[in-house]
Amino acid sequence: MTRVVQFLGQAIAYSLFAVFIGYFATRPAYTHHDPDRALIKISFSHAGAHVEPCKRLTQEELNLIAPNMRQPTKCPRERLPLLLEALIDDQLVYSEELPPSGLARGGTSTVYAKFPVDAGQHHLQVRMRDSRRTSGFDHEKSADISLQPQQNFVIDFRPELGGFLFM
């Protein structure tokens, strides 16, 4: 009888162990994103203009430099931050100054931002300033878009392809 009770106890313990693992290995489901909504994601890396323009050196200045080190222009490394704005249905949802990376602040500026939105029609507008101008924007794109539930809509920026890309 004792052996039977022992085996029964073991069977219960093993079964509970299996049920615990089997359940929590996949359940309960986790809702990471509302399945009725879409997501607009802005992500790119881009270098702003240099803080100071390249300067052409005079002959006198070149003479002060060792011959093997002479270059006709001197370009400071530091770059300007990007000013990026995004509007969804004419509402400003993002407005940030994106600092350049690196200790010398001479690298690219990077953005990675997400905006969950209702599925359906939206008017999307993004604009960016990457030059030394003090007002207005250098790059701008707007479009009417239709988003499906759970759609991942990406805004990228590739100057070689004409600027902002809506994907």
Add this chain to the structure above:
Amino acid sequence: MIGPRKIARAAFESVDRLFDRAFTPAWNPLYQLGTLGWFFYWIVIVSGIYLYIFFDTGISQAYESLEYITNVQWYAGGVMRSLHRYASDALIIVMMLHLLREFVMDRYRGARWFAWFTGVPLIWLVFACGISGYWMVWDMLAQYIAIVSTEWLDSLGIFGQAIARNFMNPETLSGRFFTLMVFIHIAVPLFTLLGMWIHIQRHRDAKVNPPIGLAAGTLGILLVLSFIEPAVSQPPANLDMVPAVIDFDWFYLILYPLVDWLPGKTVWALVGGGTLLLFILPWLPAKKDEAAAEVNLDNCNGCGRCVDDCPFSAVSLQPRTDALNFSEEAIVTSNLCTSCGICAGACPTSTPFRRTSELVPGIDLPGQPVRDLREKTLATLDKLTGTTRIIVFGCEHGPDLDPLASEEVGIIRLPCIAALPPSFLDFVITRRHAEGVFLTGCSEGDCHYRLGQQWQKQRLTGERDPYLRARVPRERIETYWAGITRNKNLRRKLSEFHDQLKTLPTLERRTTAASQTDAEQTS
């Protein structure tokens, strides 16, 4: 006042008791958490090697190869995949229980800090193994893990470009990425194995295999689970879509929702702070260990019994440094010594039959020397007045023995039950100081000092040197391994022993003075 640790220990022991009944103490899974961890690790490795044979790296090939393994080869590959997943989950369970249990039982401080400290990185490594494995499936769960993991890493702000950009859309994803993941998923388990090996380095006779019956039962139930609930992939990853509602492995991904709810840096601070806290826990506060065992060369012949019995490899042998005609001598590495006294209990010179003034064993605890134990024993026995006198030797990590004390029952505490040389039982009974000797301590199979209980039992049954001499009547010795929660059973057992002793012929009582005389004559 009863602290939370004592409540937690009592809770553990309550479950232990149930498992002791069902599995017996030798198979109790809660006493085998470490060995079960090793066992699950090997199941994961073996099943992983099988899966690797059929796994294909590539954006679409990874998912397709796993679909083949799961659906076409369900009888072998599918079972292996399920075992791979469920054994990984089981590994997390036993690892976290192991961590909690060692903390609750206070087996992580003092000289035992090393196993705790080296165990902490294993938590990270095991999680990294599991998470990288889920990533390789490249289904919606993998997509979720990839995006959240990289976003979390990006929140550190140490990468030039956002790593999460790799998962922006199908165009940005590279097939080489899967090659990297395979490399990580192989390399991290190897580092884990190295870490596990380091983790047990300070344990003598470290157990890395569970009892065969428990291993068979555990593997069996994982197999049953694999057939009833096979591990399957979720829909294939699609970077044009956002993973929304995901079937979640809560064992490995329990922290991931935090990344959704809190800023990434806050989660890093929480996880980093938690890890740091775990690392320094053995010193919060530091345990005030008794002084380490010391060797008395005049009484040490280098027999090596203390070396064999030390559970933490704190005693070793070295070439003789004095003029005595023995080849070796014992030496104690004090920072490894937990002051359990098992070495003194194993030393053949720890015999109370010697004269008190000369009772200096070859190895002894300076804080609780065997000489004091002898004096305490004799003093306690002297106070007993009843006709059925019993002396109870109990370890400091077992039940509260004070309520057992009476005119017929004397109590002696030891750091570990194996710190009691078996010759003390001989001394008490054959010198007629008491009718019987009762030994108690930690729960059976769960000795605070790992091996003390096992060694003492083997000494009593003549399986381990120093043996209890054959002349000692075994019916006058009783043991009960109680832990801290089985006080009622302990009292009942002691009462039964008391009744049993009454049926035996009464021993004519000896006084302490007579004993001293005997001892002198013997020596």
